[in-house]
Amino acid sequence: MTKHKADKTPQMGFWERNRKSGGYLLQKKTKEIAVRIIRAILLFGMCFLILQPILTKISVSFMEEQDLYNAMVINIPEHFTTANYKLCAKFMDYAKSLLNTSIVSLSIAVLQITVCTLVGYGFARFEFPLKKFWFACVIMVIIIPPQTISTSLHLHFRYFDIFGLSKLIRGETINLRGSILPYYLMSAGCMGLKNGLYIFMIRQFFRNIPKELEEAAYVDGCGTLRTFVSIMLPDAKPILTSCFLFSFVWQWTDGFYSKMFLGNIKLLSTQLAVIADRMDAWMVNTMKVPGGASVGYSNCIVSTGTLMVIIPLLILYLFAQKGFVESLSSSGIKM
Known part of the structure; x- marks a missing residue:
């Protein structure tokens, strides 16, 4: 009987638990989200610094000489060649x-x-x-x-x-x-x-x-x-x-x-x-x-x-x- 009543006890929502904790739960959650965002930005930046030169070389390697001096061609070759x-x-x-x-x-x-x-x-x-x-x-x-x-x-x-x-x-x-x-x-x-x-x-x-x-x-x-x-x-x-x-x-x-x-x-x-x-x-x-x-x-x-x-x-x-x-x-x- 006690177990049955416990199962029916309503679960407190996030804001209710945050209010009872004096705002500590919101601060903790905010810090976790901020750390994840900063970490994702740093990882993306590091990957970009490593991969961007390689991707540029791959793009340039398939260009004809005229594409190299064409201001309209940036990454995708206009005249694809091997x-x-x-x-x-x-x-x-x-x-x-x-x-x-x-x-x-x-x-x-x-x-x-x-x-x-x-x-x-x-x-x-x-x-x-x-x-x-x-x-x-x-x-x-x-x-x-x-x-x-x-x-x-x-x-x-x-x-x-x-x-x-x-x-x-x-x-x-x-x-x-x-x-x-x-x-x-x-x-x-x-x-x-x-x-x-x-x-x-x-x-x-x-x-x-x-x-x-x-x-x-x-x-x-x-x-x-x-x-x-x-x-x-x-x-x-x-x-x-x-x-x-x-x-x-x-x-x-x-x-x-x-x-x-x-x-x-x-x-x-x-x-x-x-x-x-x-x-x-x-x-x-x-x-x-x-x-x-x-x-x-x-x-x-x-x-x-x-x-x-x-x-x-x-x-x-x-x-x-x-x-x-x-x-x-x-x-x-x-x-």
């Missing part, structure tokens, strides 16, 4: 450059993450002489831009020698310039692109894994290597996934190390850097335009080439989106 993509594919030797970039980026990323994982685990779990000094060197690798040591790298690999043995035996040093070997040597020595950052991230991750897991493995008879491979690496999958994707993407778009060490290999980043010059040469030699390509059309070709460089990365992200987001969230919690 000729810009064909020209970019020709100037960049796209198929070969794409294959080379995929092979180099994948191999470099695997090599860098392998050695950085070993170094990061060593910093997190082992004690050795001058540990703090060597970790300070890792931080310096993160802070100091690679351009500051470009001259030293050039001279070192131009006159490469190991303990003077080459000059002693052959009478001259080895010129490794123009070869891919120097970059692989640097990556194997944790001096590649962003390697200091990967070491730091992996070290922080391993430091937050309880040592009891390793101690239990040691009690069960596992050695250091087996414990690392069987126990630690499976737990480190999130951070390794994040670092691998970062390494792959940064190597894909890198221009500094690619120009310095991989100049003889056709890569998308290096081909994109000279696409405007090739466009001018094509206009002069093939189309017989004395002044070369106009500024607007050159920018159009560069925008189209940029899209062709990042499209494979966007496709990769679409397939790896779930694992990438999960790895970032997991590594962020543990770091």
Whole structure:
């Protein structure tokens, strides 16, 4: 009977509850709505800043030259064309450059993450002489831009020698310039692109894994290597996934190390850097335009080439989106 009466008790409306709370409920609701609106505006602004340049490049890439100088054409091309993509594919030797970039980026990323994982685990779990000094060197690798040591790298690999043995035996040093070997040597020595950052991230991750897991493995008879491979690496999958994707993407778009060490290999980043010059040469030699390509059309070709460089990365992200987001969230919690 009591339950039946309680069910028939009329529910107070919002304004009635607000009146009894002395206006507190209205203030709370107003603050919640204001926070939601501000958050939506900020998110929209951030998304617009990221997407607007890409959308503009997509629109421009389908325009003919006359549309670029037509004040009535803003975002939608009046003369739709795919000729810009064909020209970019020709100037960049796209198929070969794409294959080379995929092979180099994948191999470099695997090599860098392998050695950085070993170094990061060593910093997190082992004690050795001058540990703090060597970790300070890792931080310096993160802070100091690679351009500051470009001259030293050039001279070192131009006159490469190991303990003077080459000059002693052959009478001259080895010129490794123009070869891919120097970059692989640097990556194997944790001096590649962003390697200091990967070491730091992996070290922080391993430091937050309880040592009891390793101690239990040691009690069960596992050695250091087996414990690392069987126990630690499976737990480190999130951070390794994040670092691998970062390494792959940064190597894909890198221009500094690619120009310095991989100049003889056709890569998308290096081909994109000279696409405007090739466009001018094509206009002069093939189309017989004395002044070369106009500024607007050159920018159009560069925008189209940029899209062709990042499209494979966007496709990769679409397939790896779930694992990438999960790895970032997991590594962020543990770091």
